[in-house]
Amino acid sequence: MATPIGNLADISARAIATLAGVDLIACEDTRHARHLLEHHGVTTRLIALHQHNEAEAAQKLNDLLAAGQAVALISDAGTPAVSDPGARTVAAVRAAGHRVVPLPGPSATVAALSAAGLADTRFLFVGFLPAKPGARRTELEGLVALEAALVFYEAPHRISEMIADLCAVLGPERQVVIARELTKLFEQIVSLPLGEAADWLAADANHVRGEFVVMVSGAPRRDESELDAAALRTLKLLLAELPTKQAAKLASQITGASKNTLYARAIELKTN
Ligand code: SAM
Numbered sequence: 001m002a003t004p005i006g007n008l009a010d011i012s013a014r015a016i017a018t019l020a021g022v023d024l025i026a027c028e029d030t031r032h033a034r035h036l037l038e039h040h041g042v043t044t045r046l047i048a049l050h051q052h053n054e055a056e057a058a059q060k061l062n063d064l065l066a067a068g069q070a071v072a073l074i075s076d077a078g079t080p081a082v083s084d085p086g087a088r089t090v091a092a093v094r095a096a097g098h099r100v101v102p103l104p105g106p107s108a109t110v111a112a113l114s115a116a117g118l119a120d121t122r123f124l125f126v127g128f129l130p131a132k133p134g135a136r137r138t139e140l141e142g143l144v145a146l147e148a149a150l151v152f153y154e155a156p157h158r159i160s161e162m163i164a165d166l167c168a169v170l171g172p173e174r175q176v177v178i179a180r181e182l183t184k185l186f187e188q189i190v191s192l193p194l195g196e197a198a199d200w201l202a203a204d205a206n207h208v209r210g211e212f213v214v215m216v217s218g219a220p221r222r223d224e225s226e227l228d229a230a231a232l233r234t235l236k237l238l239l240a241e242l243p244t245k246q247a248a249k250l251a252s253q254i255t256g257a258s259k260n261t262l263y264a265r266a267i268e269l270k271t272n
Contacts, residue, residue, distance in 0.1 A: 001072055002079040002105025006184035006211075008039045010106050016040050018103060023069040026061060028076045028085060049073065051085045058092040065098045079107040083127040083153055109151050112179040112213035115189050120218045122148035129154075129162060136162070140169040148218040159208050160201050166216060167194040175217040181210040227265060231257035239266055 001018060004010040019025060020042045026049040027033035033046055049057035061071050073080055073089060080086030094100050109125055126143070129136045129152060143150055150170075154162050166176065172195025179189045186209075192200060194216065201207050227235070234255050238247035248263035 001103030003074045005078045005106045022072045024071045026073045054088045058089040062096045116177040118149045120149035124148045125151045147221050150216045152214045154212045163197045177215040179213045231255040
């Protein structure tokens with residue numbers, strides 16, 4: 001189930017009732033979880049489940065579930081299995097025939113997107129990019145043409161080099177939204193062209209502190225009504241030999257461009 005990403009009040013009534021009502025809570029870090037639970041008066045027993053022990057801990061949870069116990073799974077912040085442990089546990093628990101019930105709530109991605117104001121209707125959650133510069137750039141190169149906003153998580157010690165790579169690979173014109181310390185005291189959200197982001201980070205030591213979600217607008221959508229040079233040339237050649245409709249159909253099959261767009265352009269060419 002989801003837990004706050006900073007502000008301890010960002011938790012649903014259903015989540016608190018569930019945390020109080022289950023027999024056991026599996027959590028990444030018991031001290032961290034205790035802080036949240038004490039704040040809400042929950043005294044349920046805890047068990048550690050983190051990336052280094054997930055397989056054994058999941059097995060233990062299955063034994064407890066088989067014995068009729070109810071177990072909740074939380075991570076340190078936000079939604080489990082989103083750049084956090086949880087997916088392997090969920091798979092193991094479901095494979096053992098137990099029911100998995102999601103309790104929705106905070107996630108840094110959705111919180112950041114809701115305040116980003118990006119025009120893209122689609123987004124790709126990338127999460128953390130590789131720490132090594134070469135691997136990071138290679139991964140970004142694979143995303144250049146994607147017509148969807150890109151959502152990244154980043155740590156403060158890597159934010160400057162990560163932004164520099166975003167600019168180098170995706171280009172300085174795209175809009176970037178940097179959301180830091182969401183729901184916390186020093187929350188800050190800025191939107192600017194990628195080419196200006198390095199200067200913004202360097203302008204104030206506080207700008208590189210805290211937790212970050214970085215969102216970048218997607219590659220511009222290719223306008224369906226625009227024909228590229230190859231499609232237009234093919235259309236013209238075929239029009240010289242064939243009736244309009246047939247030329248448009250064939251040009252579409254050869255180039256992959258829209259038949260309707262080619263037909264409309266063919267009519268224009270014939271009448272001019
Ligand atoms: N499971 C979490 C979720 O649902 O968002 C993500 C956990 S991941 C280990 C932690 C990363 O999420 C941070 O390094 C940061 O990139 C992002 N993040 C978490 N809380 C945040 C916050 N309050 N403001 C901005 N980013 C945050």
